[in-house]
Structures are given as structure tokens and as C-alpha cells.
Amino acid sequence: MKRLALGFALALMCACGGDDGGGGSPDAATSGPDAAPLEVASVDCGSVTPDQTITTSGFMYSPMSVTITTGQVVMFTPASSHDVASDDGKFSVPLGGTGCFRFNQAGTYGFHCTPHGFTGSVVVQ
Ligand SMILES: [Cu+2]
Numbered sequence: 001m002k003r004l005a006l007g008f009a010l011a012l013m014c015a016c017g018g019d020d021g022g023g024g025s026p027d028a029a030t031s032g033p034d035a036a037p038l039e040v041a042s043v044d045c046g047s048v049t050p051d052q053t054i055t056t057s058g059f060m061y062s063p064m065s066v067t068i069t070t071g072q073v074v075m076f077t078p079a080s081s082h083d084v085a086s087d088d089g090k091f092s093v094p095l096g097g098t099g100c101f102r103f104n105q106a107g108t109y110g111f112h113c114t115p116h117g118f119t120g121s122v123v124v125q
Pocket of ligand 1: 082115
């Protein structure tokens with residue numbers, strides 16, 4: 001029993017330490033002491049029902065823009081040749097990936113496809 005607990009603790013330490021090697025996502029290390037909600041927070045797609053979904057169609061986002069209210073979630077599902085990169089680095093989804101983000105502040109959040117440069121936006125009211 002003690003042995004199991006120790007192994008679990010080591011596994012946890014391992015998981016935390018391994019993330020500092022660099023090359024990860026640029027906004028992953030923002031875990032400050034103040035618990036104010038992130039302006040754009042990554043959420044687990046499996047645990048939310050997205051309020052809007054943005055995919056790609058050819059060389060454009062579909063739809064190119066969505067409008068949500070503060071606190072709602074947008075799911076991004078770019079095709080395998082496209083990604084989603086926030087213009088100011090607040091969120092990103094890799095090529096062909098799936099990402100869900102909760103937008104906690106009003107504003108317009110532009111994003112683009114890194115390889116192709118086409119653009120989209122999330123308008124938070
Ligand atoms: Cu693209």
C-alpha cells in the first residue's frame with residue numbers, strides 16, 4: 001500500500017517536471033498566484049458543450065466569425081492541413097487538432113492559420 005502511494009507521487013512529480021523542457025505551447029505556463037479567470041481559458045472538450053464550433057472549409061474558417069457572450073465556449077476543429085493561432089497568442093490549436101476555449105472577457109479575438117494566413121474571429125459580447 002505504501003509502495004503504491006509512493007509510485008503515484010513519483011508519477012505526479014514526473015508529469016509536472018517533464019513539462020518544463022520547452023517547446024510546449026507558449027501560454028501554458030501562466031499559472032499565477034491570483035485566481036482571476038484567464039481571459040481565454042483552455043477547457044476539456046469532453047467536459048463541455050461548446051456554444052459555437054469553428055472548423056475549416058477549403059482555405060477558410062467555417063464560419064469565419066462567431067459571436068458569443070462572456071463565459072461561453074468555442075470549439076475549434078481545423079482540418080489536418082490547417083491550425084488555429086490567436087493573433088495575440090492567447091490560444092492555439094495545432095494542425096488538425098481539436099481545442100475548446102472559454103472566453104471570459106468581452107472583445108474581438110482574431111486568429112489565423114499559420115501555414116496559409118487566412119483569418120477568423122471570435123466576438124465576445
Ligand atoms: Cu491553413
